[in-house]
Amino acid sequence: MSNEKIPYKIYLEESEMPKTWYNLRADMKDKPAPLLNPATGKPMTAEELSVVFCDELVKQELDNDTRYYDIPQEILDFYKMYRPSPLVRAYCLEKKLGTPAKIYYKFEGNNTSGSHKLNSAIAQAYYAKSQGLKGVTTETGAGQWGTALSMACAYLGLDCKVYMVKCSYEQKPFRREVMRVYGASVTPSPSMETAVGRKILEEHPGTTGSLGCAISEAVEKATTTEGYRYVLGSVLNQVMLHQSVIGLESKAAMDKYGVKPDIIIGCAGGGSNLGGLIAPFMGEKLRGEADYQIIAVEPASCPSFTRGTYAYDYCDTGMVCPLAKMYTLGSGFIPSASHAGGLRYHGMSPVLSKLYHDGYMEAVSVKQTEVFAAAEEFARVEGILPAPESSHAIKVAIDEALKCKETGEEKTILFGLTGTGYFDMYAYESFHDGKMDDYIPTDEEIAQNITKLPKVD
Amino acid sequence: MSNEKIPYKIYLEESEMPKTWYNLRADMKDKPAPLLNPATGKPMTAEELSVVFCDELVKQELDNDTRYYDIPQEILDFYKMYRPSPLVRAYCLEKKLGTPAKIYYKFEGNNTSGSHKLNSAIAQAYYAKSQGLKGVTTETGAGQWGTALSMACAYLGLDCKVYMVKCSYEQKPFRREVMRVYGASVTPSPSMETAVGRKILEEHPGTTGSLGCAISEAVEKATTTEGYRYVLGSVLNQVMLHQSVIGLESKAAMDKYGVKPDIIIGCAGGGSNLGGLIAPFMGEKLRGEADYQIIAVEPASCPSFTRGTYAYDYCDTGMVCPLAKMYTLGSGFIPSASHAGGLRYHGMSPVLSKLYHDGYMEAVSVKQTEVFAAAEEFARVEGILPAPESSHAIKVAIDEALKCKETGEEKTILFGLTGTGYFDMYAYESFHDGKMDDYIPTDEEIAQNITKLPKVD
Numbered sequence: 001m002s003n004e005k006i007p008y009k010i011y012l013e014e015s016e017m018p019k020t021w022y023n024l025r026a027d028m029k030d031k032p033a034p035l036l037n038p039a040t041g042k043p044m045t046a047e048e049l050s051v052v053f054c055d056e057l058v059k060q061e062l063d064n065d066t067r068y069y070d071i072p073q074e075i076l077d078f079y080k081m082y083r084p085s086p087l088v089r090a091y092c093l094e095k096k097l098g099t100p101a102k103i104y105y106k107f108e109g110n111n112t113s114g115s116h117k118l119n120s121a122i123a124q125a126y127y128a129k130s131q132g133l134k135g136v137t138t139e140t141g142a143g144q145w146g147t148a149l150s151m152a153c154a155y156l157g158l159d160c161k162v163y164m165v166k167c168s169y170e171q172k173p174f175r176r177e178v179m180r181v182y183g184a185s186v187t188p189s190p191s192m193e194t195a196v197g198r199k200i201l202e203e204h205p206g207t208t209g210s211l212g213c214a215i216s217e218a219v220e221k222a223t224t225t226e227g228y229r230y231v232l233g234s235v236l237n238q239v240m241l242h243q244s245v246i247g248l249e250s251k252a253a254m255d256k257y258g259v260k261p262d263i264i265i266g267c268a269g270g271g272s273n274l275g276g277l278i279a280p281f282m283g284e285k286l287r288g289e290a291d292y293q294i295i296a297v298e299p300a301s302c303p304s305f306t307r308g309t310y311a312y313d314y315c316d317t318g319m320v321c322p323l324a325k326m327y328t329l330g331s332g333f334i335p336s337a338s339h340a341g342g343l344r345y346h347g348m349s350p351v352l353s354k355l356y357h358d359g360y361m362e363a364v365s366v367k368q369t370e371v372f373a374a375a376e377e378f379a380r381v382e383g384i385l386p387a388p389e390s391s392h393a394i395k396v397a398i399d400e401a402l403k404c405k406e407t408g409e410e411k412t413i414l415f416g417l418t419g420t421g422y423f424d425m426y427a428y429e430s431f432h433d434g435k436m437d438d439y440i441p442t443d444e445e446i447a448q449n450i451t452k453l454p455k456v457d
Numbered sequence: 458m459s460n461e462k463i464p465y466k467i468y469l470e471e472s473e474m475p476k477t478w479y480n481l482r483a484d485m486k487d488k489p490a491p492l493l494n495p496a497t498g499k500p501m502t503a504e505e506l507s508v509v510f511c512d513e514l515v516k517q518e519l520d521n522d523t524r525y526y527d528i529p530q531e532i533l534d535f536y537k538m539y540r541p542s543p544l545v546r547a548y549c550l551e552k553k554l555g556t557p558a559k560i561y562y563k564f565e566g567n568n569t570s571g572s573h574k575l576n577s578a579i580a581q582a583y584y585a586k587s588q589g590l591k592g593v594t595t596e597t598g599a600g601q602w603g604t605a606l607s608m609a610c611a612y613l614g615l616d617c618k619v620y621m622v623k624c625s626y627e628q629k630p631f632r633r634e635v636m637r638v639y640g641a642s643v644t645p646s647p648s649m650e651t652a653v654g655r656k657i658l659e660e661h662p663g664t665t666g667s668l669g670c671a672i673s674e675a676v677e678k679a680t681t682t683e684g685y686r687y688v689l690g691s692v693l694n695q696v697m698l699h700q701s702v703i704g705l706e707s708k709a710a711m712d713k714y715g716v717k718p719d720i721i722i723g724c725a726g727g728g729s730n731l732g733g734l735i736a737p738f739m740g741e742k743l744r745g746e747a748d749y750q751i752i753a754v755e756p757a758s759c760p761s762f763t764r765g766t767y768a769y770d771y772c773d774t775g776m777v778c779p780l781a782k783m784y785t786l787g788s789g790f791i792p793s794a795s796h797a798g799g800l801r802y803h804g805m806s807p808v809l810s811k812l813y814h815d816g817y818m819e820a821v822s823v824k825q826t827e828v829f830a831a832a833e834e835f836a837r838v839e840g841i842l843p844a845p846e847s848s849h850a851i852k853v854a855i856d857e858a859l860k861c862k863e864t865g866e867e868k869t870i871l872f873g874l875t876g877t878g879y880f881d882m883y884a885y886e887s888f889h890d891g892k893m894d895d896y897i898p899t900d901e902e903i904a905q906n907i908t909k910l911p912k913v914d
Contacts, residue, residue, distance in 0.1 A: 007471045008537040014464045080465040081549065081840045092538065092612075110567050112842040112877070154837040155549075174882040180889050181836050379638050380611040383538045385569040420569070422879045425631040432637050 009086040010253040017084050018248040019071055021241050023060075024279045025351060026067040027286040030358060032237070032350040033325035035061075036312060041456050044322050052219060053238075054229045056127040060238040069241060071123075072130075078122045078155060079245070082111035087253040088417075092381040094401070101404035103397060104261070105417040106250045106277060107384065112178065115342075115387065115419030116273050117148035117233050120242035124231040125152035125160075134227035135159025139189065139214030142168055142341035143175025144419065145233035150182035161228075163189040163217045166209035174423050189214040196220050212331075215316045234270030235315060235324070240351050243276025250414065251280045261292060261414035263400055267392040268296040268305065268363070269342045271349030277416040278361070285360060294361040295400075296352070297392040299371075300440045302335035304328060304348045305356055305363035307446055312456045313347060323454055326353040329441075330449025336439040339368065339427030340388040342418075346449075364396060367438040371395050372431040375421070387419035388427055466543040467710040474541050475705040476528055478698045480517075481736045482808060483524040484743045487815060489694070489807040490782035492518075493769060498913050501779050509676060510695075511686045513584040517695040526698060528580075529587075535579045535612060536702070539568035544710040545874075549838040551858070558861035560854060561718070562874040563707045563734060564841065569635065572799075572844065572876030573730050574605035574690050577699035581688040582609035582617075591684035592616025596646065596671030599625055599798035600632025601876065602690035607639035618685075620646040620674045623666035631880050646671040653677050669788075672773045691727030692772060692781070697808050700733025707871065708737045718749060718871035720857055724849040725753040725762065725820070726799045728806030734873040735818070742817060751818040752857075753809070754849040756828075757897045759792035761785060761805045762813055762820035764903055769913045770804060780911055783810040786898075787906025793896040796825065796884030797845040799875075803906075821853060824895040828852050829888040832878070844876035845884055 025031060034043040049058040060069065071079070090103040108116035128136050135158055140146030146162040153160035162184050169176055169188035179186050189209045190197040194217045200207060207213075222230035233239065254261065264281055266274035274296055284290040296305055304327045314331035315321040326347045329335075333346040348356075355361055368388075375391035377398070378384070386394060397415040404411050421428065430436045482488060491500040506515040517526065528536070547560040565573035585593050592615055597603030603619040610617035619641050626633055626645040636643050646666045647654040651674045657664060664670075679687035690696065711717065721738055723731035731753055741747040753762055761784045771788035772778040785804040786792075792801045805813075812818055825845075832848035834855070835841070843851060854872040861868050878885065887893045 011468045077465075077548075112836070112840055112879075114879075151840060155840070173886065174879075177882040177886045177889070178842060178879075181833055181842060181885055183837065376638055379569070380640065383569055383608060383612070385635060385638060422569075422571075422631075422635075425634040428638055429630065429634045432634070 006089050006257050006259070008091060009088050010257065011086055012084040012249060012253055014080060016252055017079065018245055018252065019076070020068040021071055022068060022244040022248060022279050022283065023063065023066055023241050024244065024275070024283055025064040025237065027283045028354065030354065031064045032354040035322040035324055036456060038314070038319065038323050038454065051223055052230050054128045054131045054133060056130065057124060057238050060241055061236060072126060075122055075126050082118065083245070084249050085110060087250055090382055093378060096381045097398065097401050097405065099401040099405040100408060100410045101401040102410065102412045103401055104254070104412070104414045106246055106414070107417045108246060109384070109387065109417065109420035113144060113148035113151055114422060115144045115148065116243060116246060116276065117145050118151060119245050119276070120233060120239045120272065121145070121148035121152040122155070123242040125149065125156050125158050128229055128231070129156045129158050133229055135161060136229055136231045137161045137163070137218040137222040138231050138233070139163045139211060139218045141165050141211050142172060143179065143423070144342060146184065146186070147175050147178050148233070149231065150179040150184035153184065154182040160184040161221060162186045163191070163214040165189055165211055165214050172423070189217050191217060193217070194220045212316050216320055219320060234272040234345070235347065235349050237351060239272045240275035240279070240349060243272050244279040246273065246276040246416065247279040247281060250277065259412060262411040263293045263295065263413045265295045265297060265393045265396050265400070265413065265415040267343060267389050267416070267418065268298050268348065268352070269389065270345045270347070271352040273416050273418045275349050275352050282355065282360065295396055296356070296361060296363040297396045298363060298365050299340055299343050299392065300365040300367045300438070302329065302344050303365040304346060306365045309450050309453070310353060310357050311453050313453050315347060323456060324350050326350045327356065329446060330452055332452055333449040339424060339430070340371070340392065342389040343392065366392055366395050369431065369436050369438050372428065372436065374398050384417070385421045386417060387421045388424050390416070390418040393417070463546050463714050463716070465548060466545050467714065468543055469541040469706060469710055471537060473709055474536065475702055475709065476533070477525040478528055479525060479701040479705060479736050479740065480520065480523055480698050481701070481740055482521040482694065484740045485811065487811065488521045489811040492779040492781055493913060495771070495776065495780050495911065508680055509687050511585045511588045511590060513587065514581060514695050517698055518693060529583060532579055532583050539575065540702070541706050542567060544707055547839055550835060553838045554855065554858050554862065556858040556862040557865060557867045558858040559867065559869045560858055561711070561869070561871045563703060563871070564874045565703060566841070566844065566874065566877035570601060570605035570608055571879065572601045572605065573700060573703055573733065574602050575608060576702050576733070577690060577696045577729065578605035578609040579612070580699040582606065582613050582615050585686055585688070586613045586615050590686055592618060593686055593688045594618045594620070594675040594679040595688050595690070596620045596668060596675045598622050598668050599629060600636065600880070601799060603641065603643070604632050604635050605690070606688065607636040607641035610641065611639040617641040618678060619643045620648070620671040622646055622668055622671050629880070646674050648674060650674070651677045669773050673777055676777060691729040691802070692804065692806050694808060696729045697732035697736070697806060700729050701736040703730065703733040703873065704736040704738060707734065716869060719868040720750045720752065720870045722752045722754060722850045722853050722857070722870065722872040724800060724846050724873065724875065725755050725805065725809070726846065727802045727804070728809040730873050730875045732806050732809050739812065739817065752853055753813070753818060753820040754853045755820060755822050756797055756800050756849065757822040757824045757895070759786065759801050760822040761803060763822045766907050766910070767810060767814050768910050770910050772804060780913060781807050783807050784813065786903060787909055789909055790906045796881060796887070797849065799846040800849065823849055823852050826888065826893050826895050829885065829893065831855050841874070842878050843874060844878045845881050847873070847875040850874070
């Protein structure tokens, strides 16, 4: 079919929506390394994991073999409320850049959580409910994941306890209020509700909290409260599985119009969006059926792929979670106060780490001010105000399109537009006022944390 | 076609999108009363209006006869970036309510301006550009309209000067920053940029501004600056014309599935959404081809339809604009600080006022806390966090659906979900914290302003 006929936005019909999630690990000849128990140094068993996660999710977490998982009907019904998400042809951006490249983006921001996080939130909440649990606990920084989980729990009638980093709770009250609309209890962390919270408050009375501390509180609450489990919005294998719906829809929409991407670009924090977007394309690449250039984009302030080490490390700064083999900057690495909160993670999905290590994908890091300049350029021609996280992918998509302008190549570019920036206006204000910095960690800072990796193997 | 097959969301194909706007006035046997020049008491001429508005918009404003206007290609292309908007079947809300009613809503919030305002913003900006103008001026309160206009101007490369009520500029910086992303100049009003602004600042040095003052500044700037005109987001006939795209899409989507609404519900401030949503349905009603129950919903704090007077009045509190015959609470009426900023207008579209006066539609007023309770109920089952304005329609749609539950009637309800509430979280917070009041003006307060109507006829 001629590209002339491609609409601005491709929406699949409900009947064309994916009915299964795709487990990329099934097509990996070399599997990602297993999670290790930090106490024993041995692979985590299902039994050990089931104290923290609900049973079906433990199964998904450990399953390297099953290629497809049927999406339960109740999740499919929930997906229909905000999916299919549109695959957008960026005609206006192409025109503005004067590029022969054809640019597409999969827009995951048209839902109240404002991002793709909802895809896994509903799945995790559903399995918790199916197991007869009363509720789930989680942590949230800026609030995207907490919001998504609150929405999913409200829909299913499940209790939702969110530990929100105290400084965000106080300085960014809006997402906190969105969570309250959906009936979640939102507790500023550290709190007096948990032993670990009380301990931290005693030792550091004036602390404004950290994500590591909020994780510790959420895990403690889940493991000490009858009928609760802990859930997490990124990094985990199960999250990659649920997020494959992004890539499956993208591929179905492109196949429908006979379009094949040459380059696929996604921002990468813990890897949930990138892993989901690339899943079916990477599957073809692993099976030798097709080739794609795949680019992960990370902030220069938190460059786990481009400057980190591939090794076992703690997933949390509190060192209570299992060890994962991944590209890491060290669990003690504290990135500068970048505005892309969703990309401020010291590690990376073990699945993506393995694929990157084995040469199946590339990674680049970009500076914050470049990212916001790209975001603004995009917003003015494509209408959508992008999230800072998503704008990392925009920046590199524009760079690649401009390379095509130089060479005359008509490459097809697909990138993931993970969300909207409506709750990030302080960041845009800082950019407009010229107050945004581009801090990049020194080699010494990075080396310093890497020396503290746990000893395993 | 059986209702069983109706998808959660109906998206028209691009080829099915309306190519024309529908001018409801053409089907009104009794036309709305003309705008009057406040100085002469005579109908405003095209020449008089063209000092303030650009020429094509003046023509549209005065044209009671042309039934359809072709939508220019450049506007159609812009529409394709965020339209068609989905017509959503509220399966989850129906289930929650246990009603046999079938509920549909036309969701206009899936764009960065967050509301339907963009439909007219792009049209007004386009005609300004076509006339060779350099830019447009406008006022904004909470910022929805200013945001929409900024987006449209950025797309067309037109300058955009927004006068934003000073207290909103300072207390609600987020929409201001969105406007800056789109390159608009945003000036807190009153300002030193205009004579009227300087006068007000001299007389009231500490004033935080008002919409009336911001209108006066925007009009002065437009009429005293070479190459500029003033634009307005509601009330005017031209705005109703552009917004007819909402109703035309809704009707096309319903026709496609053989669905006919029994009740159509919309919130009403100046009338831009309601007028647009009902346009083609009201046209059928006026031509005697079909019957629909049409309900305007307004806040009890600003009840122009339900407690106002049908008379000529000033459109602005500064009394510089033409007189319009409409349901009004008096241009001096100051509604209490309701959180539905978009519905705090003392008057109502002259077109809708005439139709209401002639018995073609009904109106109800609802209290703010009831509205937020309905908003929250809706958000939890349908996912979308609605704007306070839109939630007025939700409240009445739920009421009508519950009436059907009582009677067993399977009525089909269509309502307009005009926008999202992402920038209204302070209002939700106030609701959650039990701090929201339900102030309703007394009969004396209303009578007091009505005595000050201008003398005409």
